[in-house]
Amino acid sequence: xxxxxxxxxxxVAAIExxxxxxxxxDLVVFELVSTATTAAVFTRNAFCAAPxxxxxLNLKQGQPRYLLINTGNAxxxxxxxxxxxxxxxxxxxxxxxxxxxxxxxxxxxxxIGQRLPTDRIVKAIPKALRELGADNWLHAAKGIMTTDxxxxxxxxSLQIAGSKVTITGIAKGAGMxxxxxxxxxxxxxxxxxxxxxxxxxxLAQAVSHSFNRITVDGDTSTNDSCILVATGAxxxxxxxxxxxxxxxxxxxxxxxxxxxxxEIIRDAEGASKFVTVNVINGGTAQExxxxxxxxxxxxxxxxxxxxxxxxxxxILAAIGRAGLVNLDIELINISLGQTxxxxxxxxxxxxxxxxxxxxxxxxxxxxxxDLKRGKASETVWTSDLxxxxxxxxxEYRT
Amino acid sequence: xxxxxxxxxxxVAAIExxxxxxxxxDLVVFELVSTATTAAVFTRNAFCAAPxxxxxLNLKQGQPRYLLINTGNAxxxxxxxxxxxxxxxxxxxxxxxxxxxxxxxxxxxxxIGQRLPTDRIVKAIPKALRELGADNWLHAAKGIMTTDxxxxxxxxSLQIAGSKVTITGIAKGAGMxxxxxxxxxxxxxxxxxxxxxxxxxxLAQAVSHSFNRITVDGDTSTNDSCILVATGAxxxxxxxxxxxxxxxxxxxxxxxxxxxxxEIIRDAEGASKFVTVNVINGGTAQExxxxxxxxxxxxxxxxxxxxxxxxxxxILAAIGRAGLVNLDIELINISLGQTxxxxxxxxxxxxxxxxxxxxxxxxxxxxxxDLKRGKASETVWTSDLxxxxxxxxxEYRT
Numbered sequence: 125x126x127x128x129x130x131x132x133x134x135x136v137a138a139i140e141x142x143x144x145x146x147x148x149x150d151l152v153v154f155e156l157v158s159t160a161t162t163a164a165v166f167t168r169n170a171f172c173a174a175p176x177x178x179x180x181l182n183l184k185q186g187q188p189r190y191l192l193i194n195t196g197n198a199x200x201x202x203x204x205x206x207x208x209x210x211x212x213x214x215x216x217x218x219x220x221x222x223x224x225x226x227x228x229x230x231x232x233x234x235x236i237g238q239r240l241p242t243d244r245i246v247k248a249i250p251k252a253l254r255e256l257g258a259d260n261w262l263h264a265a266k267g268i269m270t271t272d273x274x275x276x277x278x279x280x281s282l283q284i285a286g287s288k289v290t291i292t293g294i295a296k297g298a299g300m301x302x303x304x305x306x307x308x309x310x311x312x313x314x315x316x317x318x319x320x321x322x323x324x325x326x327l328a329q330a331v332s333h334s335f336n337r338i339t340v341d342g343d344t345s346t347n348d349s350c351i352l353v354a355t356g357a358x359x360x361x362x363x364x365x366x367x368x369x370x371x372x373x374x375x376x377x378x379x380x381x382x383x384x385x386x387e388i389i390r391d392a393e394g395a396s397k398f399v400t401v402n403v404i405n406g407g408t409a410q411e412x413x414x415x416x417x418x419x420x421x422x423x424x425x426x427x428x429x430x431x432x433x434x435x436x437x438x439i440l441a442a443i444g445r446a447g448l449v450n451l452d453i454e455l456i457n458i459s460l461g462q463t464x465x466x467x468x469x470x471x472x473x474x475x476x477x478x479x480x481x482x483x484x485x486x487x488x489x490x491x492x493x494d495l496k497r498g499k500a501s502e503t504v505w506t507s508d509l510x511x512x513x514x515x516x517x518x519e520y521r522t
Numbered sequence: 523x524x525x526x527x528x529x530x531x532x533x534v535a536a537i538e539x540x541x542x543x544x545x546x547x548d549l550v551v552f553e554l555v556s557t558a559t560t561a562a563v564f565t566r567n568a569f570c571a572a573p574x575x576x577x578x579l580n581l582k583q584g585q586p587r588y589l590l591i592n593t594g595n596a597x598x599x600x601x602x603x604x605x606x607x608x609x610x611x612x613x614x615x616x617x618x619x620x621x622x623x624x625x626x627x628x629x630x631x632x633x634i635g636q637r638l639p640t641d642r643i644v645k646a647i648p649k650a651l652r653e654l655g656a657d658n659w660l661h662a663a664k665g666i667m668t669t670d671x672x673x674x675x676x677x678x679s680l681q682i683a684g685s686k687v688t689i690t691g692i693a694k695g696a697g698m699x700x701x702x703x704x705x706x707x708x709x710x711x712x713x714x715x716x717x718x719x720x721x722x723x724x725l726a727q728a729v730s731h732s733f734n735r736i737t738v739d740g741d742t743s744t745n746d747s748c749i750l751v752a753t754g755a756x757x758x759x760x761x762x763x764x765x766x767x768x769x770x771x772x773x774x775x776x777x778x779x780x781x782x783x784x785e786i787i788r789d790a791e792g793a794s795k796f797v798t799v800n801v802i803n804g805g806t807a808q809e810x811x812x813x814x815x816x817x818x819x820x821x822x823x824x825x826x827x828x829x830x831x832x833x834x835x836x837i838l839a840a841i842g843r844a845g846l847v848n849l850d851i852e853l854i855n856i857s858l859g860q861t862x863x864x865x866x867x868x869x870x871x872x873x874x875x876x877x878x879x880x881x882x883x884x885x886x887x888x889x890x891x892d893l894k895r896g897k898a899s900e901t902v903w904t905s906d907l908x909x910x911x912x913x914x915x916x917e918y919r920t
Contacts, residue, residue, distance in 0.1 A: 170849040171842025171867075201835055203852060203868045236835030237869050346839055423821065423907070431916035437599055437634030441744055444569030451568040454601060469569075470601045471635050509821070511912050517822055518829035518909075 128261040129279040129290045132315035133157035133355025137255035138267030141248035143241055144196030144234060149267035151245060153217070153252040154191040154311065159356040161320050162188045163327040164229070167348035174199045174206030175230040176347060178214065185226040191311060191351065192217050194245060195270050195296075197234040200346040209240040216246040220253055231309055233270055233296065233347055265294040268309055271516070272298045276387040280376040284369045287360035289316045291377055295384040298393050308335065310350045310384055316373065317356030322364055326377060327352040334381035337504045338389050339420050389505045394512030397429050400490040400505055407498035411448050415493060416504040418446035426509030429489060434480030436465040443493060457494040460484065526659040527677040527688045530713035531555035531753025535653035536665030539646035541639055542594030542632060547665035549643060551615070551650040552589040552709065557754040559718050560586045561725040562627070565746035572597045572604035572638075573628040574745060576612065583624040589709060589749065590615050592643060593668050593694075595632040598744040607638040614644040618651055629707055631668055631694065631745055663692040666707055669914070670696045674785040678774040682767045685758035687714045689774055693782040696791050706733065708748045708782055714771065715754030720762055724775060725750040732779035735902045736787050737818050787903045792910030795827050798888040798903055805896035809846050813891060814902040816844035824907030827887060832878030834863040841891060855892040858882065 134156060141151040156162070164183055166176050182188065192213060199206045214228040232240065265275035279292040293312030318326065331350055354362075362373045390398050401420050406412035419425055422442040428435035439458055444451070454469035461483040464472040483489070532554060539549040554560070562581055564574050580586065590611060597604045612626040630638065663673035677690040691710030716724065729748055752760075760771045788796050799818050804810035817823055820840040826833035837856055842849070852867035859881040862870040881887070 169839060169842035170846065171838045171851045201838055201864075201868055203866070236838075346835075346842065423911075427912050427916045430912070433916070437744075440569045440599055440634075441567060444567035444744065448568065453569045466599075468601070470599055509912060511909055511916075513821075514825050514828070514907060514909050514912055517825035518831070 130258040131313040133357030134313045135256040136260045136264045137252045138263035150195045152193040152264045152267040163323040163352045173347045175210045175232045178210040179229040182226040189223045189227040193231040199232040199240045201237040212242045268296040278383040284360040289360045293380045297388045308348045313353045315358035317361040318354035330381040334385035392507035393516045394510040395507035397508040398488045402492040404501040406495045406500040409500045412502035414446045418442045420506035430508035430510045432484040434484045455496040459492045528656040529711040531755030532711045533654035534658045534662045535650045536661035548593045550591040550662045550665040561721040561750045571745045573608045573630045576608040577627040580624040587621045587625040591629040597630040597638045599635040610640045666694040676781040682758040691778045695786045706746045711751045713756035715759040716752035728779040732783035790905035791914045792908040793905035795906040796886045800890040802899040804893045804898040807898045810900035812844045816840040818904035828906035828908045830882040832882045853894040857890045
């Protein structure tokens with residue numbers, strides 16, 4: 125982990141509320157200064173948990189002052205009672221902190237289909253507020269973990285027009301979904317000042333280049349949420365008018381997002397490999413993504429990678445079913461790292477199993493597909509499909 | 523296996539040609555009477571093997587008299603030399619049998635990316651022709667196996683206007699694709715007389731209700747082929763004018779197709795469960811299929827089934843990401859066998875883990891999703907995702 129830097133205008137606490145387990149950080153509160161702007165993206169799954177529904181409503185009604193995150197229970201598949209429970213927790217925090225309930229955004233991750241133990245959360249809120257501080261980021265990163273094996277947090281600083289600006293983010297998630305222990309959650313904060321429309325744009329763009337380009341199992345979650353907060357407390361402003369600062373800031377912001385996203389892949393359930401799939405020279409970004417996901421989500425490609433098998437036939441077959449119109453397989457080149465596997469749809473002349481094996485033995489695998497039909501390119505990241513993945517997901521509830 | 527009945531007008535042989543292994547049936551020849559009509563459907567994968575390309579061409583040019591099938595080598599990813607090799611084999615069989623080369627349809631399954639050992643196939647053809655007989659069906663079913671653990675063959679007979687009509691089919695496949703040992707192949711024969719347009723229609727319809735409704739891993743193959751032959755040798759004719767006979771015949775034909783398709787799922791790689799996914803009361807057939815495949819291809823649902831875990835949250839989450847417009851999750855009911863799991867998007871009132879567990883412990887699992895938004899319904903069949911699946915697909919080449 126890079127050293128985590130405080131973000132002016134944000135205080136955070138992580139405590140043990142005993143939601144599902146004892147002796148485990150499971151309740152995290154972020155407090156934001158009143159000048160903060162907040163942007164959010166949520167799961168597109170139609171089966172969307174109660175806290176996501178409430179957070180969306182509250183975002184429309186006011187500027188958030190608190191983020192309230194619990195693990196141990198996803199409050200998903202809980203209908204009206206679940207929405208009531210999420211509101212109860214927001215109300216309790218709002219009263220203790222002296223804000224209105226719609227200035228609290230709730231987030232939950234954990235078991236699906238069980239009522240949230242609101243009594244334990246409500247009881248723990250005063251302690252969480254007492255413990256708010258500028259430096260509890262690593263605790264917060266630990267406090268939002270479920271089946272993650274390690275906390276995920278990144279900081280970057282940069283100078284914008286003479287002021288130091290910091291970006292610090294945390295994330296959790298070890299599969300796109302853990303249907304019992306749902307979710308990818310990520311919270312990124314900066315002390316720059318950024319107005320709402322630009323903040324929304326920066327979030328959408330950063331997510332599309334990071335969290336929306338990773339896949340463990342193709343399953344999306346009921347609770348996925350990504351939040352970007354700009355407190356303005358550093359005194360520096362990012363505006364679309366100042367292109368140089370905007371570019372600098374965007375680069376740093378996307379490094380934080382991509383760093384968190386790739387940390388999730390590296391910690392994916394049962395993962396033994398970190399796989400980058402580059403698709404280049406496609407007709408459109410969309411067709412590059414279709415090919416990249418067909419490869420990244422193919423159980424057969426993923427099991428081959430798990431076994432360090434340079435199985436180019438499986439990659440070609442995945443490309444072939446990606447649905448591209450008039451795709452000419454006999455134009456395609458595929459490389460594994462620096463080794464050319466396939467040239468013009470056939471095994472490359474100078475390819476040898478020894479070369480392919482050497483690339484596949486690495487922990488970081490890069491597959492590059494050259495479609496030779498245009499100028500678009502896209503990258504997605506994934507993990508392998510291992511015995512361990514099946515074990516974790518088969519045995520999770522037993 | 524039901525007793526396999528000969529089909530008038532078809533002779534078959536299965537022999538050992540030593541294509542990849544010794545002491546293994548690996549070359550199958552079907553001989554068709556000159557009155558036979560033949561319909562075919564092939565993989566839609568853009569990465570389509572040489573024999574598929576040649577079979578498509580030959581079908582346009584004449585009435586097939588011979589089907590030539592080899593295992594051990596898929597002749598896929600082999601470019602121009604591969605097409606040449608497939609033609610060489612067709613030519614050799616045509617010369618020995620006294621027909622023209624475009625009356626031979628080639629089929630291959632096995633390793634991808636290696637040249638076909640045409641010398642061994644050409645050398646074995648005279649023996650195959652000498653051994654042609656009416657009763658070698660079980661040998662043929664064995665002769666097209668690759669990683670299948672058992673042969674798949676079904677016969678049905680019925681009376682059409684006083685004549686006995688027989689339908690006998692064989693199939694192979696243990697995953698939708700084995701990129702090294704590619705493929706689903708199936709060959710179904712009847713001695714009824716059926717003209718080409720109706721035969722094409724019957725094949726398309728039967729495939730859409732059977733082979734196109736099964737999924738092991740969502741991967742399609744480079745070599746998938748399904749052939750329906752009507753020899754006319756029984757003397758009975760099936761026509762669109764005689765609705766009663768057509769209906770009787772269609773029912774029997776679809777029983778053969780569905781029987782072969784479900785045999786493939788029961789023999790799927792690493793499968794320990796046979797899973798039927800029914801989606802009812804959808805707005806359109808297409809949206810029912812989208813939901814059914816989202817469930818049937820979800821690694822998380824499939825690992826839960828492997829562990830006999832009645833994990834309804836994973837099923838709801840799969841439904842939620844199937845892309846249905848304005849889907850109201852809080853209308854949905856889900857049953858497991860006769861047990862209601864989910865009512866109105868939440869766990870059913872009278873559901874208990876004990877009831878769910880009892881259903882999940884069965885080998886045959888039926889998941890029924892009631893979308894409550896229309897009158898369409900669809901069914902797909904799948905298997906579970908087990909340790910054994912990963913082992914087979916990870917270790918296949920090692």
